[in-house]
Amino acid sequence: MLEKFIITVLAEDSVLYESPFLGQHGVCFFVEAYGKEKRNILIDVGQNIQAIAHNMELMGISFKEIDAIVLTHCHYDHTQGIVEVLELIGKKEVSVVAHPDIFRLNFITDPFIRHVGVMREGIKEKIEENGGRLFLTRDPLEIMPGVMTTGEVERVTDFEEVGISLKTITEDGRIVEDVMKDDISFVANIKGKGIVIISGCSHAGIVNITKRAVKLTGEDKILAIIGGLHLIDASSERISKTVQALKEFDIELISAGHCTGFKAQVELYKAFGERFVPLHTGMKFEF
Numbered sequence: 001m002l003e004k005f006i007i008t009v010l011a012e013d014s015v016l017y018e019s020p021f022l023g024q025h026g027v028c029f030f031v032e033a034y035g036k037e038k039r040n041i042l043i044d045v046g047q048n049i050q051a052i053a054h055n056m057e058l059m060g061i062s063f064k065e066i067d068a069i070v071l072t073h074c075h076y077d078h079t080q081g082i083v084e085v086l087e088l089i090g091k092k093e094v095s096v097v098a099h100p101d102i103f104r105l106n107f108i109t110d111p112f113i114r115h116v117g118v119m120r121e122g123i124k125e126k127i128e129e130n131g132g133r134l135f136l137t138r139d140p141l142e143i144m145p146g147v148m149t150t151g152e153v154e155r156v157t158d159f160e161e162v163g164i165s166l167k168t169i170t171e172d173g174r175i176v177e178d179v180m181k182d183d184i185s186f187v188a189n190i191k192g193k194g195i196v197i198i199s200g201c202s203h204a205g206i207v208n209i210t211k212r213a214v215k216l217t218g219e220d221k222i223l224a225i226i227g228g229l230h231l232i233d234a235s236s237e238r239i240s241k242t243v244q245a246l247k248e249f250d251i252e253l254i255s256a257g258h259c260t261g262f263k264a265q266v267e268l269y270k271a272f273g274e275r276f277v278p279l280h281t282g283m284k285f286e287f
Helices: 049-059 082-089 124-129 206-217 236-247 262-275
Strands: 004-011 028-034 038-043 068-070 094-098 132-136 142-144 147-149 167-169 175-177 186-190 194-199 221-228 254-257 276-278 284-286
Touching: 004 049, 004 186, 004 194, 028 186, 038 142, 049 082, 068 082, 082 094, 082 124, 124 132, 186 206, 194 206, 206 221, 206 236, 236 262, 254 262, 262 276
Parallel strands: 038 068, 068 094, 094 132, 194 221, 221 254, 254 276
Antiparallel strands: 004 028, 004 284, 028 038, 142 147, 147 186, 167 175, 186 194
């Protein structure tokens, strides 16, 4: 387990009030995990490397400090900067953790056909050429003691859904609904305190993700859920059911933004009060 865990929000759709940071559609988290040794991990890489680099410089964080990268799912607003990030890290054998389906075609047709997954500049070969060592697995992966990914998340609730109409094409050329099996989350277990869950977009459903994290760690106390919950286009019924289900867990803090949506943020605030705060670029959490 970890002795200390720090999260710095390098990229998010909004920024802290009166801050000099740059926002973007997407997320990127810099986390510092203190176990037997300290390791720095980047969770997602946004889509605009210039904005992330600007924010990191203001925060006094160097790309060369990064030891590993976790990509929560394929979408461009979480993966588009991956090759540039690896170039700036400038190391060999940088662990890049993701689901094995991450490089598939993933597209929308409304308002027009468009691929929204990993872009050509971030394809597997270019990641490896620039120092990345890919760890592609459907299973939970321990990155270090006290730090792991959820792996593929079981869909056990009857009200959660991907949140956006996505399609992919199978190997035999069939068009099918893309249920985002590659949506994984990040879990940190702090000694004697509880767990912190970091999600990218929660396409697997934040309640499903939370149940998965509790099951994997055996830890009921949730210090924080941080990230995007993809409720921006959800019905009022789904938002209500999600909030009610989250209230059944022992959660100390929820900080949600990006794809969460204003209506869901309002309902989370009404349910959790001061235990809910909107997510912004420049925020820092220490556990």
